[in-house]
Amino acid sequence: MAKDGEKGQWKEFIWNPRTREFLGRTASSWGLILLFYLVFYIFLAGLFALTMYVMLQTLDDHKPTWQDRLATPGMVIRPKADETFEIVYTVQNTESWDSYTQILDKFLAPYNDSIQAQKNAECTPDQYFLQEDSGDVKNNPKRSCQFNRTILGECSGIDKRYYGYQDGKPCIIIKLNRVIGMLPGNNGQAPYVTCGAKREDSDKIGELAYYPPNGTFNLMYYPYYGKKAQVNYSQPLVAVKFLNITHNEDVNIECKINANNIPEGSERDKFAGRVSFKLRINSNN
Numbered sequence: 306m307a308k309d310g311e312k313g314q315w316k317e318f319i320w321n322p323r324t325r326e327f328l329g330r331t332a333s334s335w336g337l338i339l340l341f342y343l344v345f346y347i348f349l350a351g352l353f354a355l356t357m358y359v360m361l362q363t364l365d366d367h368k369p370t371w372q373d374r375l376a377t378p379g380m381v382i383r384p385k386a387d388e389t390f391e392i393v394y395t396v397q398n399t400e401s402w403d404s405y406t407q408i409l410d411k412f413l414a415p416y417n418d419s420i421q422a423q424k425n426a427e428c429t430p431d432q433y434f435l436q437e438d439s440g441d442v443k444n445n446p447k448r449s450c451q452f453n454r455t456i457l458g459e460c461s462g463i464d465k466r467y468y469g470y471q472d473g474k475p476c477i478i479i480k481l482n483r484v485i486g487m488l489p490g491n492n493g494q495a496p497y498v499t500c501g502a503k504r505e506d507s508d509k510i511g512e513l514a515y516y517p518p519n520g521t522f523n524l525m526y527y528p529y530y531g532k533k534a535q536v537n538y539s540q541p542l543v544a545v546k547f548l549n550i551t552h553n554e555d556v557n558i559e560c561k562i563n564a565n566n567i568p569e570g571s572e573r574d575k576f577a578g579r580v581s582f583k584l585r586i587n588s589n590n
């Protein structure tokens with residue numbers, strides 16, 4: 306009996322035909338609750354959309370709002386086979402250096418003179434290529450300067466098809482990471498790259514050749530205005546050719562950027578403004 310009563314109570318709780326209540330509430334009560342939540346969520350969605358809209362209005366597509374104040378940009382080398390920063394090969398074994406020259410071929414393809422002539426402008430060398438916006442009038446898109454592959458001379462891979470790898474005088478290519486708005490150099494002196502051996506290897510590194518001459522990054526490639534503003538920007542490069550490096554031994558090399566207003570990489574960031582790598586060229590004779 307008691308069971309039946311309980312069952313009846315439950316049934317009545319779910320649907321009470323006398324009061325016409327469902328789960329203890331009448332249809333209009335439920336309706337009001339649903340209406341309240343509907344209005345509440347529409348209000349929340351509207352508030353969210355409005356906030357997003359206002360935030361997006363304050364963003365400029367062509368310029369990052371926030372940027373690390375990274376005073377010293379990183380440097381990278383090509384070819385870089387893996388994370389180890391080692392270039393190790395045997396002169397007589399084509400397969401051991403083939404991948405390096407292929408990486409360089411691929412890396413330099415966008416620098417072909419014909420492509421540069423198509424995409425970029427011939428700028429006045431030795432001065433910054435400034436294209437500032439005038440107030441609210443955006444000066445976009447901005448032009449970029451040509452960096453012709455032929456500037457890299459013996460390291461361009463045009464005359465010397467294999468970048469010197471096949472005769473034990475390899476080239477490596479250095480680029481400076483992009484930093485928006487950076488104006489390297491000072492008093493018209495362009496930043497330049499120098500490479501040297503770590504102390505114990507200093508008699509093994511031999512003579513170096515830099516392309517372009519003196520290993521400079523011409524001032525006309527700066528400032529960089531960002532990917533969206535400067536769609537065709539080609540980062541300037543410096544190539545270093547090892548003319549007389551000692552074979553069959555490890556040579557630890559460090560290249561760094563020299564510019565009056567780029568501070569030396571601090572202790573905290575050893576990779577800023579410099580790059581280290583190992584070169585070992587084996588040769589059977």
Ligand SMILES: *[C@@H]1O[C@H](CO)[C@@H](O)[C@H](O)[C@H]1NC(C)=O
Binds near residue numbers: 414
């Ligand atoms: C760039 O030039 C090199 C050498 O002249 C050529 O082999 C290569 O096909 C060119 N690449 C492109 C993408 O035009």
Ligand SMILES: *[C@@H]1O[C@H](CO)[C@@H](O)[C@H](O)[C@H]1NC(C)=O
Binds near residue numbers: 418453
């Ligand atoms: C780059 O090469 C193109 C095609 O040969 C040439 O017209 C242009 O003057 C060169 N640009 C520079 C900056 O040397």
Ligand SMILES: *[C@@H]1O[C@H](CO)[C@@H](O)[C@H](O)[C@H]1NC(C)=O
Binds near residue numbers: 446537
């Ligand atoms: C970028 O390069 C393309 C050709 O590849 C050219 O049509 C366009 O005008 C260039 N844009 C700028 C801003 O230089």
Ligand SMILES: *[C@@H]1O[C@H](CO)[C@@H](O)[C@H](O)[C@H]1NC(C)=O
Binds near residue numbers: 518519
């Ligand atoms: C290279 O540097 C030397 C000495 O600083 C300078 O006399 C020479 O003009 C520079 N060459 C070029 C092409 O910038």
Ligand SMILES: *[C@@H]1O[C@H](CO)[C@@H](O)[C@H](O)[C@H]1NC(C)=O
Binds near residue numbers: 549
């Ligand atoms: C190349 O280096 C060796 C020592 O590593 C030296 O004896 C020789 O004179 C150098 N050759 C040239 C052309 O500099």
